[in-house]
Amino acid sequence: MLKLLASYFTTATCSWVIAFLIPLYIYEQTGSPVWTSSAYLVAIAPYILVTPFAGAWSDRFSKRLLLVGGDLLSLVTGLVLYAALQLLSGLLLCSVLLLLTFLLTSVRATHHPAFQSIAPSIIEKGRLHTFNAVVNASDNMIRIAAPLGVAAALTLTSKDQLLILAVLGFAISLPLCYQLEERHKPQPTSRPILREISTGFSYVIENKQLRALVTLFFFCNFGFALIGASLVYLYTSILAVPSTQLGYYYGLIGCGAVAGSLLGAMLAKRCQAGALIRHSCLLAGLFTLAGAFTQTPWSLSAFWALSTCCQSVVVIAFFTYRQQTVPQAILGRTVGVTRLIAYLAIPPASLLSGWLLLHFSSSALVLASGGICITLASLLAYSGSVATQPSLEP
Known part of the structure; x- marks a missing residue:
């Protein structure tokens, strides 16, 4: 349980910091409230568009490998995001940032069903209430501490340096997820993904x-x-x-x-x-x-x-x-x-x-x-x- 919780806390913190910084970059480039608010809309969209597919994927494939793949994809996407900030500017940079935001948030949307459904195969039923309480408390503590931490960090370092630290944080979660012992692995299926989603509904x-x-x-x-x-x-x-x-x-x-x-x-x-x-x-x-x-x-x-x-x-x-x-x-x-x-x-x-x-x-x-x-x-x-x-x- 500790490895799963440590992985969650790490990825949630990294994701929050990146989500906090991207609107700042966009506003810095455009000065437009419309462009800046679009980052929020792009970040919400995957939770509606991707979530049904994510649930079907977590029933179809190894949940442990989905978590590992999510961390790896977040790491690579974050590095691409950092490179874009060094090479691009203006509206082209903002468009790329929004695209990468959608990709990173899609990973988070995929992470939730896999994370929630792997818990019963790792943790005893009698301890699930404690596990969910710790997850919920972690989310809320991140929401309290992260804004203060980011504000304090920006007085000591630049947005770019803080971003790269957050991106590299996904590398900490990778081995934690890889070491999870998943029971009740899903059986292979050839059913169409939409039929799988329909079954869930x-x-x-x-x-x-x-x-x-x-x-x-x-x-x-x-x-x-x-x-x-x-x-x-x-x-x-x-x-x-x-x-x-x-x-x-x-x-x-x-x-x-x-x-x-x-x-x-x-x-x-x-x-x-x-x-x-x-x-x-x-x-x-x-x-x-x-x-x-x-x-x-x-x-x-x-x-x-x-x-x-x-x-x-x-x-x-x-x-x-x-x-x-x-x-x-x-x-x-x-x-x-x-x-x-x-x-x-x-x-x-x-x-x-x-x-x-x-x-x-x-x-x-x-x-x-x-x-x-x-x-x-x-x-x-x-x-x-x-x-x-x-x-x-x-």
Whole structure:
């Protein structure tokens, strides 16, 4: 388990640093907010376009080799990216950076189903809740520490040097993944890839519990994305927070998410999956809704931190439930399909969030809209088939 976690932490940190630097390079070349924001759209696209295929690949091929191949491809792509920065400039460089961003993010989109579906073949069922809690806590700690670390590093070194360090970090993960001992290797198949993906969709649709959970998550993610997409704007433009102080508020929010990781590890082992997920989603919605009545950045951060705490509990509970109940032979495709549906909520929510702020300039409206969406979806889930979810206990 330690090798898998160490590999994940290394690649997640490297990927985050690279994703942080690329928009800076693009803005430096163009000075255009349109070109700069396009880096975000390009980074999101693979999670919608590639994820279904990634799930099928992880069921068809060795998950260990997929992780190794992903690290190797990220390393090579990162080196090409560094070379492009030395040789190109202007719009040609920006176009190449966007193309390489899509490729790097496609590797991350492929990594998730393979990573999630290899865990049950390496880790005992009774320890999966701990594994998922550590993964979730790592994600949140990276989100807290990485911006501060990058900002500090850029005072001591250049973007190019920081980039090459991040790229070479993938070489650390390579041997860790190669040494993993994968059990339950997939059997070779000649079935068309689209049929494999269709099987994954059919499994999720025909499984009442999974279908109910995925429906709940879609609408909850829509509500969360309404706020998350414009959170920086809410702080800086509406609540008048100086950009130099944003890190404090994001730090508080991140602490809530980390606390949720620790809490989720305990609750996922003791509570019924469906009940824990419903209760946590409902609490997340209510805390989000309460944020609509706040007038200071600290109170907004406190309520959003409580919401992200509940969100972390949901992530751990669902990941563990999925790993323990879905057959290993179709787990990768199930991860891919459920992740795809969750990400489909983000683009329309982001556009709606921007539209609401453009026309009403109200943080209360955005927070209330997100909170109501999450709360209503959670309440509706109480009358659905999620109520019959089995326990997370093996």
